[in-house]
Amino acid sequence: MEFEPVIGLEIHAQLKTESKIFCGCSTKFGGSPNTHTCPICLGMPGVLPVLNRKVVEYTIRMALATHCTIAPVCRFARKNYFYPDLPKGYQISQYELPLATGGWMEIEGTNGASRRIRIHRIHMEEDAGKLIHDDYKPFSYVDLNRTGVPLIEIVSEPDIGSPEEAASYLRAIREVLRYLDICDGNMEEGSMRCDANISLRPAGTGGLGTKVELKNMNSFKNVQKGLEFEIRRQKVMIERAEPIVQETRLWDAGRNVTVSMRGKEEANDYRYFPDPDLAPVEVDQAWIGQVRSELPELPEAKRERFVTDYELPVYDAQVLTSSKALALYFEAGLKEFARPKLLSNWIMSELMRALNKSEREIEACPVSPRDLAELLRLLDSGIISGKIAKAVFDEMFSSGKSAQSIVDEKGLVQVSDQSEIESAVDQVMSENPKEVSEFKAGKDKLIGFFVGQVMRKTKGKANPQIVNDILKKKLNG
Amino acid sequence: MDSKITRNEVRHVALLARLELSQSEEELMTGQMNTILEYMGKLNELDTKEVEATTHAIELRNVFREDRVVPSLDRKDSLANAPGADGVNFVVPRVL
Ligand SMILES: [Zn+2]
Numbered sequence: 001m002e003f004e005p006v007i008g009l010e011i012h013a014q015l016k017t018e019s020k021i022f023c024g025c026s027t028k029f030g031g032s033p034n035t036h037t038c039p040i041c042l043g044m045p046g047v048l049p050v051l052n053r054k055v056v057e058y059t060i061r062m063a064l065a066t067h068c069t070i071a072p073v074c075r076f077a078r079k080n081y082f083y084p085d086l087p088k089g090y091q092i093s094q095y096e097l098p099l100a101t102g103g104w105m106e107i108e109g110t111n112g113a114s115r116r117i118r119i120h121r122i123h124m125e126e127d128a129g130k131l132i133h134d135d136y137k138p139f140s141y142v143d144l145n146r147t148g149v150p151l152i153e154i155v156s157e158p159d160i161g162s163p164e165e166a167a168s169y170l171r172a173i174r175e176v177l178r179y180l181d182i183c184d185g186n187m188e189e190g191s192m193r194c195d196a197n198i199s200l201r202p203a204g205t206g207g208l209g210t211k212v213e214l215k216n217m218n219s220f221k222n223v224q225k226g227l228e229f230e231i232r233r234q235k236v237m238i239e240r241a242e243p244i245v246q247e248t249r250l251w252d253a254g255r256n257v258t259v260s261m262r263g264k265e266e267a268n269d270y271r272y273f274p275d276p277d278l279a280p281v282e283v284d285q286a287w288i289g290q291v292r293s294e295l296p297e298l299p300e301a302k303r304e305r306f307v308t309d310y311e312l313p314v315y316d317a318q319v320l321t322s323s324k325a326l327a328l329y330f331e332a333g334l335k336e337f338a339r340p341k342l343l344s345n346w347i348m349s350e351l352m353r354a355l356n357k358s359e360r361e362i363e364a365c366p367v368s369p370r371d372l373a374e375l376l377r378l379l380d381s382g383i384i385s386g387k388i389a390k391a392v393f394d395e396m397f398s399s400g401k402s403a404q405s406i407v408d409e410k411g412l413v414q415v416s417d418q419s420e421i422e423s424a425v426d427q428v429m430s431e432n433p434k435e436v437s438e439f440k441a442g443k444d445k446l447i448g449f450f451v452g453q454v455m456r457k458t459k460g461k462a463n464p465q466i467v468n469d470i471l472k473k474k475l476n477g
Numbered sequence: 478m479d480s481k482i483t484r485n486e487v488r489h490v491a492l493l494a495r496l497e498l499s500q501s502e503e504e505l506m507t508g509q510m511n512t513i514l515e516y517m518g519k520l521n522e523l524d525t526k527e528v529e530a531t532t533h534a535i536e537l538r539n540v541f542r543e544d545r546v547v548p549s550l551d552r553k554d555s556l557a558n559a560p561g562a563d564g565v566n567f568v569v570p571r572v573l
Binding site for chain 2: 017018019024025026032033034035036037038039042050051052053054055056073075080081082083084131132133134137138139140141142143144269271274276278279280281282
């Protein structure tokens with residue numbers, strides 16, 4: 001029997017506020033342990049949490065960007081459990097009244113067509129602390145700097161049909177978070193985390209199988225690998241007619257398997273109740289309108305604009321808007337060099353190739369948009385040839401020098417001088433009498449050979465168009 | 478009057494609270510928790526038909542602070558009341 005996976009993702013995103021969600025402690029990553037703590041985030045008796053307005057504003061941004069409905073009134077609830085990374089004995093989260101529900105996200109599906117993944121809800125909550133286990137002694141060490149750092153949890157509907165789609169959805173969410181400037185989306189550092197629910201069902205049927213919750217996948221690759229493993233495991237279980245247990249499993253990236261948490265698992269009885277310390281949050285239309293008016297342009301809209309305004313192919317627009325930084329790079333370049341398609345070609349080929357090769361992100365690109373524009377102006381105005389431009393680009397990328405200074409230093413200015421090229425052509429013809437007579441006898445293909453020889457003589461600096469013209473004239477004459 | 482809280486419920490709550498209770502403690506807690514519930518049960522004697530259910534005693538909405546960092550505690554003060562600490566971290570019996 002053919003099976004199809006049914007996948008839903010729960011994404012936790014750390015919001016980029018300066019201070020924590022309920023107190024004024026810093027949210028900065030990497031502080032010395034327990035130096036960003038106060039009576040509120042330590043859970044001392046008798047303190048009162050007060051909500052950071054920016055957390056609500058950022059969550060509204062995400063809700064609007066994902067087409068969610070924003071609740072006119074929402075409130076916080078206590079999720080009760082005991083664990084050393086949670087000093088109060090409960091996590092302040094939202095339960096039956098989250099800030100946002102019922103949205104969707106457009107992603108690129110497995111077959112290339114676009115797909116809509118529905119979003120069940122988005123709610124606000126506080127992060128827990130960090131535990132470090134001693135390798136030799138029976139102790140664990142607790143750092144509470146992260147306790148109370150604001151998070152949003154984005155819960156999808158089980159609309160995702162494959163591990164690739166899951167990765168694609170995750171990327172789309174990360175891009176929106178980054179465009180909105182509310183989360184830096186770094187999975188390795190934990191500022192974005194992802195859990196998955198996955199079950200299998202016979203292909204084409206509508207039912208839902210027993211679902212397994214998958215945790216501990218801290219990179220895009222691991223999310224995909226974890227889901228792929230879990231699909232294989234569940235398939236084997238079904239084929240052997242063994243029951244699939246509803247449980248939480250951890251992805252073990254070292255061994256490439258998922259491992260049951262049974263036995264170690266927390267008793268799943270959180271006894272949620274409304275937090276009496278926090279007043280309900282009312283979001284009126286005026287507030288929503290205010291946030292909406294300040295929303296930056298999102299990937300979808302940017303893509304459309306690149307196609308209509310700059311007449312770029314859809315593919316180019318997709319690549320250029322795949323990250324906010326790349327889109328900004330392109331538009332900054334365009335200010336200095338107003339030929340969109342040529343600029344796009346160079347970014348998608350030379351620039352991205354060099355970035356990949358040096359394993360750098362666009363943010364750390366040694367060639368600024370202005371520098372690239374300067375290079376393209378030199379190329380476009382015929383001062384350097386296309387071939388030379390590529391070599392100059394490589395040098396710019398490795399040395400950080402400007403195009404003009406490299407061209408000046410190495411004397412790379414294209415030779416368009418008729419007489420200079422003519423004398424090079426004459427030399428090549430007199431050095432290769434055999435080829436000349438073959439060409440004259442009808443072997444047209446040899447034109448390439450002659451062009452190559454002339455270019456070599458001029459160290460690649462001759463204007464290829466003029467070389468062609470002169471060669472044809474002389475050879476046919 | 479019959480018990481509202483059973484011995485099993487006490488065991489369940491003890492597990493959630495990571496407490497290990499002896500037989501006699503279980504018995505003691507069962508009794509005490511029932512006494513508390515009975516006492517709270519007095520509230521049911523009030524007629525609340527006309528009162529709307531609420532989670533907050535006063536009608537407050539939108540109590541916010543601005544996103545500004547204020548100084549945290551000195552670390553030695555943060556760690557001062559902990560049963561276990563090494564000057565940098567809280568130290569607890571190994572978990573997981
Ligand atoms: Zn604090």
